[in-house]
Amino acid sequence: MGRKRTKSGKIRLAEVAxxxxxxxxxxxxxxxxxxxxxxxxxxxxxxxxxxxxxxxxLAARALASQRTEVIGVLIPSLTNNVFSDVLRGIYDASEGNRYSIQLSNTRYSILQEEKLLRLFLAQKPAGLIVTGIDQTAESRAMLEAADCPIVQIMEIGPDPVDMMIGFSHYDAARAAVAHLFDQGRRRIGFVGARMDPRVQRRLDGYVSAMKDAALFEQRLVVTTATPTSVTLGGALFADLLAREPGLDAVFCANDDLALGVLFECRRREIGVPDQIAIVGFNDLEFMASAVPTLTSVRTNRYEMGKTAATMLIEAIDGRRPEQPVLDLGFKIIERQSSMPRHSESRPAASGAGATANKMVALPSGHD
Amino acid sequence: MGRKRTKSGKIRLAEVAxxxxxxxxxxxxxxxxxxxxxxxxxxxxxxxxxxxxxxxxLAARALASQRTEVIGVLIPSLTNNVFSDVLRGIYDASEGNRYSIQLSNTRYSILQEEKLLRLFLAQKPAGLIVTGIDQTAESRAMLEAADCPIVQIMEIGPDPVDMMIGFSHYDAARAAVAHLFDQGRRRIGFVGARMDPRVQRRLDGYVSAMKDAALFEQRLVVTTATPTSVTLGGALFADLLAREPGLDAVFCANDDLALGVLFECRRREIGVPDQIAIVGFNDLEFMASAVPTLTSVRTNRYEMGKTAATMLIEAIDGRRPEQPVLDLGFKIIERQSSMPRHSESRPAASGAGATANKMVALPSGHD
DNA sequence: GTCGGTGCTGGTAGCGCTGTCAACGTTCCT
DNA sequence: AGGAACGTTGACAGCGCTACCAGCACCGAC
Structure with missing residues (x-):
């Protein structure tokens, strides 16, 4: 291999002793x-x-003690910004203690998830972090039978395997739509991509809010199974607009789509928010900086990852949390893109950078 | 722990036999x-x-065979989009074979990197992927002495520890500046954040190109050690503009900054590219979708990760690559934001989404 | 003064797998 | 036909650590 071969600098425990x-x-x-x-x-x-x-x-330790100090993490995507924040939280929380993170990507496939789960469980992990609540029956059974603490992240549901931390995507979507109602919007479109279970629940929340107001129409909803992107946001919005020219707002299932919608509006010289209001989801950093600044639903992704890993490690060490299900909530961050129609939509020419910075410094989303 | 305790469904090799x-x-x-x-x-x-x-x-196997099937990966950031693409490539390449990825975050600290390296090496990994070529002397020595293949990623340099895959950030920056010269720009500013070694080399490339043209001035350069963000791009650009009102182009060390600059221009009603041209770095997805579409330096991040892991695994399995240093190159993706001044800067109102999509489908950056 | 409890320490016996090397049967060569 | 060479198989002996349990000293209680 062209590399030096060390005698394997073995200092054994016995030598220390x-x-x-x-x-x-x-x-x-x-x-x-x-x-x-x-x-x-x-x-x-x-x-x-x-x-x-x-x-x-570590290998000898694992063999002798019949358990590892590995925390398995199953997430559906490595590309999505949302998960990189969650991951950062997980890695940060696992730092300094003896547990190491073993990450696997399910690529939004619950079958793949099941396969990976089987693999993980065979190695007797110290704990497991899995994304969401939509496992296969088989996966669910394996999780139930697993001999380690488990945290489900990203959302909360009625039937936790063990611990759970997240928020209600359904409620968050309803709140976003309610916000648009408050701003006087009525013909509110929905733009969604990938349509994983959480996006689906956002859609459900949107539909229920619209139905409650007797404003729901199927043609207001444009979705695709394609992975999300900014470009896709523009394309979906174009579709939506073709179907419903009277649109006065768009609720986007994530911020990338929202940015795409904003660009498409700019391309078509559609005023935001004068003609169309935009609301995104997740409140990624750029939302506060766009022109106009973009309203979004802030979710506590980093905190979610960090807390999940912390809870898990505590549970591994025998200190189970008093409260196994944690709702981290969400927060509507109201910005220019969803202001009422008659307000001025563009900030003063200079000093606007400061405005953007001020938005960033808004009260943080830890509700 | 409230979890069922299985008898540890142990099927040993002996039973199979x-x-x-x-x-x-x-x-x-x-x-x-x-x-x-x-x-x-x-x-x-x-x-x-x-x-x-x-x-x-696996623990028993590792103990008996004195080696693991773990590939250690040291990257400086989990937040940065650039690394998520690289990681995705690494994970994709490691799928299906018996190696598993162990990821650690150095947080742009070479001291932290050294610490993590020591930790990794103690577990006798099958291979190692490290970011960049700027290790501490101690780290370098450990890498040299390591008994496993090693791939350095993200950039190439004259003195590989073992294998190396990346591109020249210096050359890429020079090419970006040359492109701006071609478009008739002269007073070209540089905006950079974080200033890790690779950003520093982009700055070096910019400086050398500007000096070659006798156009360099220190005040054209605005940098900060702060982590990068879209908002920061706007703020740094505001600084730059205050120093040099005659600016006619900005070369941004990454795409987030470029997007921030674009938004700031919009806020100040500065025409892009009529008054100011913008060039970013990395060619993230949104660059093709922005209005105007943003010129960038395309880097092959996914491919880099994937190839690095593939090369590493081949080397572990005893098939060392004929060529241990791989230059993946880069490619200037010319878009509206750096068109010549007198050209029309905004596309036709409709159908522009298609334009953006066309840009995405441009010949890929495999130089 | 003896007893049981507590705190600390050590011995024994593997955890499940693989490296090494020897031995076996078969084939091929001379 | 004999032997070497090869391909295939198995026995043995750990890898480095920890679970389990025993043992020791010391303490206070009866």
């Missing part, structure tokens, strides 16, 4: 439960380990 | 090197394994 003048078992305990040692031995082992640069062999 | 009527070693070989078995035994072991639902115990 020898240098410290204790038995290997005592040394082992030092790494797993230092409080169980007398102070004298603890310091002896500690300095011996440091002196030798000892690093435990 | 017994059912198949062979020795455990033969069964073991079946999973590692099936060609070494006679066809009869191979099928016997195969069906026995399937019948019992055998899943190998």
């Amino acid at each position: 020898e240098l410290a003048g204790v038995s290997p078992i005592t040394a082992s305990r030092f790494f797993r439960n230092p409080e169980a040692l007398s102070l004298a031995k603890r310091t002896r082992v500690e300095s011996a380990a440091k002196e030798l640069g000892y690093v435990p062999n | 017994e059912l198949a009527g062979v020795s455990p070693i033969t069964a073991s070989r079946f999973f590692r090197n099936p060609e070494a078995l006679s066809l009869a035994k191979r099928t016997r072991v195969e069906s026995a394994a399937k019948e019992l639902g055998y899943v190998p115990n």
